[in-house]
Amino acid sequence: MDDFLTAVSSTTVKRSKVPETLIKKSTSKNEPVSEVISVRSPEEALKALKDQPDLRTVDTILNFFLAGLQTKDGFNLVTPGPLSAQIMDVIISTTIPDLWQAIKESESVAKHMIRCIQSPNGLGAILSRLRPLITDAQLKKSVDQTRDPTTYIKDLLEVLEKMLVEDDATVHIWKDCETHAQNSIQKKLMWKEYVAQVASGRLVTIVAQSEDALKGRGGHREESWLANGGQYSSWLGRQIALLMKETTVNEDYVCAVTELCGKATTMGFLDCVVGSIVEILIEHDSQNLFATYLTKLKAHEQRKYLNSTVTYTTKKYIGSNVGFNKTLPPETPSSVSALAALFNSLVKDNDLLKDHLVTSLINSSIPALDDSLYARRSAISAVAQDDDQLQNLLEKSLKLFGDSFYVSHTPLLQQEALAQTLAITCGYVQRSQPMFLTMMAKSSYHVMGMSHRIGATSPKARFLGIAIGTAISKMVDKPDLQLKFDLEGEEASEAMWYQHLTGVKDKVGQIKDLKSHDMKDVTRLKASTHERRGFKRSAQSAKPSNMPAVAEITGPRIVEILDDSSDEDDDLVAYGKPDSDPEDDADDPTEINRNKPTAPVYIRDLIAGLRDQEDYDRHQLALSTAASLIRRKANFGSEVTDHLEELASILTGLNDNFELSGFPEQRQRALIAVLFTKPGPMAQWFARSFFSGDYSLTQRIAMLTTLGIGARELAGLKDSTTEDLIPPTPSFPSQELPSKLHRIYGEDTNPVARITSGLAKQLLSPIAATAADQLSGPNILKVRTFSSRMEVERRKSKPIPNALAQIVADNFFFPLTGRWWITTRSSSTSDSLYTSQHLLPPFLHTLALLLNAAGPNTLSLPQMTRELWELLLSVRTFAGQDKGVLSSLLFAFLMLLETNEDKERIAMEQAKELLETQEWVRMVFEGLGAGSEEDEKIRVLAAGVVIRCQEVVEKYQRRMAGSMMDY
Numbered sequence: 022m023d024d025f026l027t028a029v030s031s032t033t034v035k036r037s038k039v040p041e042t043l044i045k046k047s048t049s050k051n052e053p054v055s056e057v058i059s060v061r062s063p064e065e066a067l068k069a070l071k072d073q074p075d076l077r078t079v080d081t082i083l084n085f086f087l088a089g090l091q092t093k094d095g096f097n098l099v100t101p102g103p104l105s106a107q108i109m110d111v112i113i114s115t116t117i118p119d120l121w122q123a124i125k126e127s128e129s130v131a132k133h134m135i136r137c138i139q140s141p142n143g144l145g146a147i148l149s150r151l152r153p154l155i156t157d158a159q160l161k162k163s164v165d166q167t168r169d170p171t172t173y174i175k176d177l178l179e180v181l182e183k184m185l186v187e188d189d190a191t192v193h194i195w196k197d198c199e200t201h202a203q204n205s206i207q208k209k210l211m212w213k214e215y216v217a218q219v220a221s222g223r224l225v226t227i228v229a230q231s232e233d234a235l236k237g238r239g240g241h242r243e244e245s246w247l248a249n250g251g252q253y254s255s256w257l258g259r260q261i262a263l264l265m266k267e268t269t270v271n272e273d274y275v276c277a278v279t280e281l282c283g284k285a286t287t288m289g290f291l292d293c294v295v296g297s298i299v300e301i302l303i304e305h306d307s308q309n310l311f312a313t314y315l316t317k318l319k320a321h322e323q324r325k326y327l328n329s330t331v332t333y334t335t336k337k338y339i340g341s342n343v344g345f346n347k348t349l350p351p352e353t354p355s356s357v358s359a360l361a362a363l364f365n366s367l368v369k370d371n372d373l374l375k376d377h378l379v380t381s382l383i384n385s386s387i388p389a390l391d392d393s394l395y396a397r398r399s400a401i402s403a404v405a406q407d408d409d410q411l412q413n414l415l416e417k418s419l420k421l422f423g424d425s426f427y428v429s430h431t432p433l434l435q436q437e438a439l440a441q442t443l444a445i446t447c448g449y450v451q452r453s454q455p456m457f458l459t460m461m462a463k464s465s466y467h468v469m470g471m472s473h474r475i476g477a478t479s480p481k482a483r484f485l486g487i488a489i490g491t492a493i494s495k496m497v498d499k500p501d502l503q504l505k506f507d508l509e510g511e512e513a514s515e516a517m518w519y520q521h522l523t524g525v526k527d528k529v530g531q532i533k534d535l536k537s538h539d540m541k542d543v544t545r546l547k548a549s550t551h552e553r554r555g556f557k558r559s560a561q562s563a564k565p566s567n568m569p570a571v572a573e574i575t576g577p578r579i580v581e582i583l584d585d586s587s588d589e590d591d592d593l594v595a596y597g598k599p600d601s602d603p604e605d606d607a608d609d610p611t612e613i614n615r616n617k618p619t620a621p622v623y624i625r626d627l628i629a630g631l632r633d634q635e636d637y638d639r640h641q642l643a644l645s646t647a648a649s650l651i652r653r654k655a656n657f658g659s660e661v662t663d664h665l666e667e668l669a670s671i672l673t674g675l676n677d678n679f680e681l682s683g684f685p686e687q688r689q690r691a692l693i694a695v696l697f698t699k700p701g702p703m704a705q706w707f708a709r710s711f712f713s714g715d716y717s718l719t720q721r722i723a724m725l726t727t728l729g730i731g732a733r734e735l736a737g738l739k740d741s742t743t744e745d746l747i748p749p750t751p752s753f754p755s756q757e758l759p760s761k762l763h764r765i766y767g768e769d770t771n772p773v774a775r776i777t778s779g780l781a782k783q784l785l786s787p788i789a790a791t792a793a794d795q796l797s798g799p800n801i802l803k804v805r806t807f808s809s810r811m812e813v814e815r816r817k818s819k820p821i822p823n824a825l826a827q828i829v830a831d832n833f834f835f836p837l838t839g840r841w842w843i844t845t846r847s848s849s850t851s852d853s854l855y856t857s858q859h860l861l862p863p864f865l866h867t868l869a870l871l872l873n874a875a876g877p878n879t880l881s882l883p884q885m886t887r888e889l890w891e892l893l894l895s896v897r898t899f900a901g902q903d904k905g906v907l908s909s910l911l912f913a914f915l916m917l918l919e920t921n922e923d924k925e926r927i928a929m930e931q932a933k934e935l936l937e938t939q940e941w942v943r944m945v946f947e948g949l950g951a952g953s954e955e956d957e958k959i960r961v962l963a964a965g966v967v968i969r970c971q972e973v974v975e976k977y978q979r980r981m982a983g984s985m986m987d988y
């Protein structure tokens with residue numbers, strides 16, 4: 022075997038002598054020794070960065086840049102230039118991807134890195150670098166073809182968060198721009214670039230795209246606050262507030278802050294921006310700074326900021342009106358005077374905002390003013406500080422309140438708000454300028470307005486005229502000349518409530534009273550800030566251990582002695598083996614869960630279980646038992662009513678993080694149970710949250726479903742579709758797609774859509790039968806079958822009292838239609854969320870179901886018909902763009918005509934709308950071609966609407982001709 026290995030050649034290697042000290046030094050440390058370089062110029066720094074430096078060299082380079090930031094003439098990375106751009110590009114593209122994991126372990130080096138790149142140049146370089154990385158991540162190439170970009174994206178997002186996390190980051194950036202800019206033009210350009218980066222939505226968009234790319238590649242990372250529009254806007258508001266608080270103010274500084282404030286109005290979350298500004302300035306007693314900077318903005322930007330201020334402060338300091346009772350004298354919360362002081366500080370030296378506040382009180386341009394009486398009281402109190410504006414408010418509101426077109430076509434929600442505003446304003450004017458109130462009471466505005474109100478067809482519109490007219494008469498007329506109307510029951514109590522409104526006198530208080538209003542929100546805000554900055558406590562240290570302690574037993578022990586020779590117990594029957602526990606079937610004993618959660622018994626336990634997004638079993642059990650527990654405890658004590666809004670908010674905003682089976686149905690049952698606890702107030706809450714809350718499309722549709730199905734159940738129209746929200750299980754499971762795909766491609770399981778489909782068939786069946794009769798010959802030739810009386814009685818459903826009829830108008834229907842008009846009119850563009858093809862069809866279906874559930878004998882049916890008809894005619898433009906909207910619109914028309922059994926009233930009061938509807942639907946019917954199944958369904962609905970309209974027109978044609986003479 023030795024012959025196989027033959028030496029070819031041999032070489033002697035001479036080793037150089039290495040000093041013993043160097044050998045010991047190299048063997049004592051695992052890492053190689055690197056020479057610490059000295060950086061004397063930016064060119065040397067750039068060359069060192071390109072040579073793949075180690076951590077010590079990077080820290081030396083960063084210290085060189087920091088030294089340049091300390092002086093005005095030193096080299097820095099803030100001022101744009103060719104060399105600084107190259108250095109910034111190397112840092113962002115090479116140094117951070119290679120060394121960030123090591124840099125962030127050293128707190129000093131990480132701070133130096135963040136401080137050096139905290140500038141518009143650094144932000145721009147990071148955003149520019151993220152764009153190609155996002156594109157590479159979306160291509161989904163294999164790892165062997167290209168380097169995985171997810172790690173780079175994570176590192177850059179982490180650096181970006183650390184750059185902007187501090188509330189005074191913008192202050193530092195402005196000071197750097199002011200210090201190192203070579204001239205005023207360069208300073209303005211640098212600041213304009215920063216404003217475009219942080220206040221135009223560019224940064225939020227790129228971070229959100231980065232997170233989507235990470236999710237597509239399977240990368241796990243906690244969602245960044247930079248991608249959340251609300252949290253980011255709150256951060257931007259804090260930046261603006263701290264900029265306003267700076268003491269060193271010059272003309273350039275004011276222009277810079279004003280530019281940032283103006284650009285923030287385009288973010289889409291202006292309420293969050295204003296909320297942070299107001300909170301910080303109130304906390305530091307610097308609210309006058311806000312008013313000062315508002316005057317520097319453009320006119321439309323000032324109006325936007327005032328609208329957002331009213332909206333945010335109303336939601337935070339006043340809240341909603343759930344449980345609001347009009348039969349009691351209006352109480353005065355302490356926050357009303359404080360908010361009046363805040364509004365007065367913003368408008369007292371600004372005539373533009375004064376006029377806008379008066380216009381908002383009259384024309385409902387701010388939805389929060391229509392939602393809350395207390396907000397209107399605060400705004401009126403602020404306006405009352407100026408006598409001229411107070412007279413202007415009274416004159417304009419009185420003129421609009423009695424306008425005939427306003428009485429006939431304005432939603433009742435807005436009419437009630439204007440009536441309350443008018444009553445309160447009359448009280449202020451009567452105390453300050455009684456002669457002006459007397460003059461306005463005798464004017465043609467009020468006299469003709471009372472005539473229009475009393476002659477209105479809507480009972481509610483007539484009542485509002487009676488209530489306001491009586492209240493004004495009691496203030497200006499002698500006792501024997503005062504107006505008197507015989508009102509009974511609730512109308513008398515509500516009329517007395519409107520008279521009490523004339524005595525409301527809210528003083529302008531102190532803004533500092535808002536500081537102690539809600540300390541919980543402040544604590545929560547600070548906690549979220551600390552969590553964002555990395556000060557999170559360990560969950561393991563906070564939770565006590567559930568493992569029992571094992572103690573060693575010492576001392577004597579009892580030992581069992583077995584004796585096989587004893588046969589004394591042979592005649593005893595042994596116990597049977599206990600049933601096996603499914604938990605014991607696990608191979609690993611450590612996986613057995615002996616602490617399984619139990620069903621919640623109290624509402625507070627239910628709320629805790631719904632909020633628990635970490636314990637699967639507890640969350641699933643709470644959701645599955647929520648509906649039954651709420652219904653069971655609704656009428657026992659105040660446990661449910663005390664937490665009603667909290668329950669509704671949690672259930673509505675709930676997300677299916679665990680992908681639970683039957684999650685939409687279980688949540689829907691729970692929401693309907695919440696609605697049934699207090700139908701009137703909670704219906705208003707759902708309607709208000711649908712338009713003003715920060716919810717997704719699915720959550721908003723769940724609110725509409727709650728209102729629609731809850732109304733049918735209140736009206737006694739429960740059927741199989743209403744009772745069972747879970748779709749039937751198919752006979753062959755193999756024919757059903759997987760759960761994730763079935764949600765996308767499966768049939769529509771929306772209960773409202775199923776109900777409307779069934780109702781459409783039920784309404785169109787008589788029309789189809791009549792058409793078949795006309796085609797098949799005289800009725801005398803047909804054979805009619807008779808059923809026994811018992812069979813007929815068995816099929817009849819027992820009449821159930823319609824509990825919905827009394828509350829449907831003021832609590833369900835009018836809040837939806839009124840807020841829809843307010844929201845769509847206040848939208849700056851035609852592409853509103855509430856006129857989109859996703860929300861408009863379920864919204865129209867819900868209104869149609871509410872009208873059907875109310876029934877033909879509801880007292881408010883004429884006004885509901887009028888408001889719904891105007892709304893339907895206004896959305897014809899959107900129906901031409903989407904067949905789903907067109908189908909829902911035709912169904913609503915058909916339900917409108919079927920519910921109103923008094924066709925004569927329709928012909929007399931709605932003649933113009935009836936003829937317009939008939940002509941438009943006939944045009945739609947003729948324009949649809951026979952083809953797909955969807956087109957056939959739409960043609961059938963259109964034919965049904967045309968036939969119903971034609972029946973009314975042919976029967977009351979002469980009367981309609983007389984009523985149309987006024988048009």
